[in-house]
Amino acid sequence: MKTVLMVAEKPSLAQSIAKILSRGNMSSHKGLNGACSVHKYTGTFAGQPVHFKMTSVCGHVMTLDFLGKYNKWDKVDPAELFSQAPTEKKEANPKLNMVKFLQVEGKGCDYIVLWLDCDKEGENICFEVLDAVLPVMNNAHSGEKIVFRARFSSITDTDICNAMTRLSEPDHNEALSVDARQELDLRIGCAFTRFQTKYFQGKYGDLDSSLISFGPCQTPTLGFCVERHDKIQSFKPETYWVLQAKVHTNKEESLLLDWDRVRVFDREIAQMFLNMTKLEKEAQVEATSRKEKAKQRPLALNTVEMLRVASSALGMGPQHAMQIAERLYTQGYISYPRTETTHYPENFDLKGSLRQQANHPYWADSVKQLLAEGINRPRKGHDAGDHPPITPMKSATEAELGGDAWRLYEYITRHFIATVSHDCKYLQSTISFRIGPEHFTCSGKTVISPGFTEIMPWQSVPLEESLPTCQKGDTFAVGEVKMLEKQTSPPDYLTEAELITLMEKHGIGTDASIPVHINNICQRNYVTVESGRRLKPTNLGIVLVHGYYKIDAELVLPTIRSAVEKQLNLIAQGKADYHQVLGHTLDIFKRKFHYFVDSIAGMDELMEVSFSPLAATGKPLSRCGKCHRFMKYIQAKPSRLHCSHCDETYTLPQNGTIKLYKELRCPLDDFELVLWSSGSRGKSYPLCPYCYNHPPFRDMKKGMGCNECTHPTCQHSLSMLGIGQCVECENGVLVLDPTSGPKWKVACNTCNVVAHCFENAHRVRVSADTCNTCEAALLDVDFNKAKSPLPGNETQHTGCIFCDPVFQELVELKHAASCHPMHRGGPGRRQGRGRARGRRPPGKPNSRRPKDKMSALAAYFV
DNA sequence: GCAAGGTC
Numbered sequence: 071m072k073t074v075l076m077v078a079e080k081p082s083l084a085q086s087i088a089k090i091l092s093r094g095n096m097s098s099h100k101g102l103n104g105a106c107s108v109h110k111y112t113g114t115f116a117g118q119p120v121h122f123k124m125t126s127v128c129g130h131v132m133t134l135d136f137l138g139k140y141n142k143w144d145k146v147d148p149a150e151l152f153s154q155a156p157t158e159k160k161e162a163n164p165k166l167n168m169v170k171f172l173q174v175e176g177k178g179c180d181y182i183v184l185w186l187d188c189d190k191e192g193e194n195i196c197f198e199v200l201d202a203v204l205p206v207m208n209n210a211h212s213g214e215k216i217v218f219r220a221r222f223s224s225i226t227d228t229d230i231c232n233a234m235t236r237l238s239e240p241d242h243n244e245a246l247s248v249d250a251r252q253e254l255d256l257r258i259g260c261a262f263t264r265f266q267t268k269y270f271q272g273k274y275g276d277l278d279s280s281l282i283s284f285g286p287c288q289t290p291t292l293g294f295c296v297e298r299h300d301k302i303q304s305f306k307p308e309t310y311w312v313l314q315a316k317v318h319t320n321k322e323e324s325l326l327l328d329w330d331r332v333r334v335f336d337r338e339i340a341q342m343f344l345n346m347t348k349l350e351k352e353a354q355v356e357a358t359s360r361k362e363k364a365k366q367r368p369l370a371l372n373t374v375e376m377l378r379v380a381s382s383a384l385g386m387g388p389q390h391a392m393q394i395a396e397r398l399y400t401q402g403y404i405s406y407p408r409t410e411t412t413h414y415p416e417n418f419d420l421k422g423s424l425r426q427q428a429n430h431p432y433w434a435d436s437v438k439q440l441l442a443e444g445i446n447r448p449r450k451g452h453d454a455g456d457h458p459p460i461t462p463m464k465s466a467t468e469a470e471l472g473g474d475a476w477r478l479y480e481y482i483t484r485h486f487i488a489t490v491s492h493d494c495k496y497l498q499s500t501i502s503f504r505i506g507p508e509h510f511t512c513s514g515k516t517v518i519s520p521g522f523t524e525i526m527p528w529q530s531v532p533l534e535e536s537l538p539t540c541q542k543g544d545t546f547a548v549g550e551v552k553m554l555e556k557q558t559s560p561p562d563y564l565t566e567a568e569l570i571t572l573m574e575k576h577g578i579g580t581d582a583s584i585p586v587h588i589n590n591i592c593q594r595n596y597v598t599v600e601s602g603r604r605l606k607p608t609n610l611g612i613v614l615v616h617g618y619y620k621i622d623a624e625l626v627l628p629t630i631r632s633a634v635e636k637q638l639n640l641i642a643q644g645k646a647d648y649h650q651v652l653g654h655t656l657d658i659f660k661r662k663f664h665y666f667v668d669s670i671a672g673m674d675e676l677m678e679v680s681f682s683p684l685a686a687t688g689k690p691l692s693r694c695g696k697c698h699r700f701m702k703y704i705q706a707k708p709s710r711l712h713c714s715h716c717d718e719t720y721t722l723p724q725n726g727t728i729k730l731y732k733e734l735r736c737p738l739d740d741f742e743l744v745l746w747s748s749g750s751r752g753k754s755y756p757l758c759p760y761c762y763n764h765p766p767f768r769d770m771k772k773g774m775g776c777n778e779c780t781h782p783t784c785q786h787s788l789s790m791l792g793i794g795q796c797v798e799c800e801n802g803v804l805v806l807d808p809t810s811g812p813k814w815k816v817a818c819n820t821c822n823v824v825a826h827c828f829e830n831a832h833r834v835r836v837s838a839d840t841c842n843t844c845e846a847a848l849l850d851v852d853f854n855k856a857k858s859p860l861p862g863n864e865t866q867h868t869g870c871i872f873c874d875p876v877f878q879e880l881v882e883l884k885h886a887a888s889c890h891p892m893h894r895g896g897p898g899r900r901q902g903r904g905r906a907r908g909r910r911p912p913g914k915p916n917s918r919r920p921k922d923k924m925s926a927l928a929a930y931f932v
Numbered sequence: 933g934c935a936a937g938g939t940c
């Protein structure tokens with residue numbers, strides 16, 4: 071029998087589609103990458119019996135990047151990124167081994183049906199899948215048609231079955247438009263980001279962002295926040311006046327009336343109106359009205375609305391909310407959380423979903439009532455053809471989920487119940503009055519039936535005092551007419567929910583990427599999240615946006631994205647040539663880039679006002695090896711050392727603390743060493759600021775500290791402090807941390823393995839001798855007499871940290887203990903290979919680790 | 933170290 075390979079965009083869809091097509095009659099197993107499953111069943115295809123094999127990818131298989139050498143920031147002029155720098159497709163997530171997986175599953179298959187999402191990205195992924203799979207399939211060159219595209223607009227039985235009977239072909243133009251988008255985003259984003267970052271970080275010491283990024287989505291997103299900031303700044307409060315009248319409805323009660331003119335901005339005119347009314351004794355009823363109004367039940371929930379409510383009502387950021395939603399989804403509590411659709415599919419089992427909630431401690435009553443009286447038809451929403459709206463899939467309690475997961479689940483469930491509830495009905499009553507020549511109104515709402523607001527109490531119509539019953543011609547006594555002086559107030563900072571709305575409206579990002587863009591501008595320190603999840607731009611954010619406005623406003627306007635997308639759509643529709651559009655658009659942005667570079671002084675003028683030059687930033691810390699003056703340590707991101715005399719900047723490892731290391735100097739360049747530490751429980755190592763930036767030996771790379779230095783005799787080097795190969799990672803060496811006593815540590819110079827050892831020893835040294843068994847360097851350990859754990863109260867012992875039975879008790883491996891196979895193997899398992907420390911000749915890779923290394927060490931590191 | 937788009 072022939073085999074048909076079918077590929078969906080994500081594992082969950084592969085499963086749903088296979089279930090529908092096989093009528094639940096399939097067998098499933100996990101693929102080699104652990105993420106995707108393969109569902110098998112038999113059926114007919116093109117009139118013949120076949121095996122079906124349904125699987126999926128995980129989004130894009132490939133991603134676009136520059137060739138390796140163009141990723142060296144100090145070697146490549148960003149301007150080259152517009153045309154010269156070649157790009158290549160790399161596997162998007164190497165851990166998933168997607169190409170290999172597809173080839174294993176696709177080998178020997180006869181036909182392929184592409185079930186990727188029916189949007190441009192999905193069309194592009196079709197071709198990524200084909201690139202991987204076609205070479206290993208049968209008949210790829212026979213001329214017989216073997217590639218098919220299934221087009222579906224919802225995940226329902228009818229739609230999926232119809233798609234299967236009406237297979238077409240993947241659309242190459244749509245895929246090409248995505249290729250163009252990828253290349254534009256990459257070239258433009260990276261060129262501007264690298265240029266800005268290098269330019270401003272080379273001048274200022276307190277920007278507090280390791281990256282000054284630019285992107286066609288993130289920059290306009292920031293632009294929205296700064297635009298609101300500017301409105302607040304330029305706001306001039308204006309004084310205005312309003313008339314307020316009070317009438318008595320009976321002896322005790324009175325009613326406040328609103329002025330029909332609302333407000334006037336001229337005091338004298340307000341005064342004139344006041345004079346015309348204040349002596350009147352009666353207010354005449356001119357008209358009354360009572361209208362029944364409805365507050366509509368919500369539309370079915372999509373991602374963007376969920377994120378808005380999560381931010382504004384639950385105080386959860388979009389990124390965080392999505393993480394929680396994904397967890398709820400994978401645990402089966404809610405349906406797929408990334409969707410634009412607000413319309414339930416025709417066959418959606420609304421009652422079934424509702425019944426699951428009928429015994430929930432919080433909303434059983436509302437649900438039971440709905441089931442008894444009949445649910446209301448949901449409002450007609452938008453069907454984007456992606457996934458059904460977000461709904462609960464099973465009942466869950468607060469105790470079961472806890473914390474934010476529960477709060478999000480509760481909201482999703484209440485929202486779902488609300489969509490099948492009735493509208494809230496209320497009565498809007500209005501009474502129009504005349505006092506002298508002026509007109510006033512009073513209105514109030516009374517609820518007739520709460521409908522969905524019962525399950526969404528935060529949406530209820532506020533309780534108001536009911537209005538008196540009266541009719542045209544009635545009169546009421548006027549209590550008083552007052553003139554109130556008020557001031558217009560500025561808008562507040564943009565809330566996250568408002569920002570999401572703006573982004574959606576202008577087509578900035580997608581439901582999946584909106585949280586990422588917002589997160590980006592927070593992480594880069596362009597905005598901070600204030601109370602009420604309002605986004606307040608920082609000085610850096612403000613200066614950047616104002617700078618773009620000064621030089622080229624298009625760089626920050628939301629239209630930058632839509633303009634490019636218009637061009638891309640021409641490719642997708644086959645109306646324009648891919649190469650022409652790409653070349654043309656790149657050319658425009660290349661010109662913009664050069665103009666930006668030439669005009670950067672305009673942005674720099676703004677930077678100068680808010681930030682301090684490198685030379686004026688930071689505290690003196692360690693001495694420069696060239697001029698022997700103190701260099702300044704700049705703690706703000708990215709942390710670095712700056713020698714103002716030599717005008718040189720030396721980058722440092724990030725995310726840790728930097729201290730002077732006992733005024734010790736590097737024997738190669740005379741720079742004073744500094745000590746980097748990731749905290750008391752983590753690791754620390756000394757480094758030479760110069761060597762860290764300019765590796766001294768050929769076998770060293772940029773960014774290496776003394777614990778990776780192959781200097782043969784320096785007392786801080788790997789050669790002198792290295793003990794033996796790491797127990798976990800391939801290339802790491804365990805190195806004694808000479809600063810760690812009395813809680814001595816031995817840490818891997820590559821991964822995060824740390825061994826705590828010899829607590830309270832007053833001296834630990836790495837000996838020149840090596841272990842006869844495993845070739846690791848021996849350790850000399852001295853204890854004080856009173857505290858010695860050594861047998862016979864000895865104070866000194868020399869031995870191998872891996873093999874010596876005395877040391878076995880005194881060493882404890884942190885971080886990685888759980889990864890070790892426990893006590894495997896017997897005697898003779900250590901064959902004395904490859905434990906030599908890093909005394910390898912330059913240029914030669916580290917010795918291969920012994921096959922049974924793990925088991926050999928397990929006994930010692932538990 | 934960079935973009936934005938998929939998704940785990």
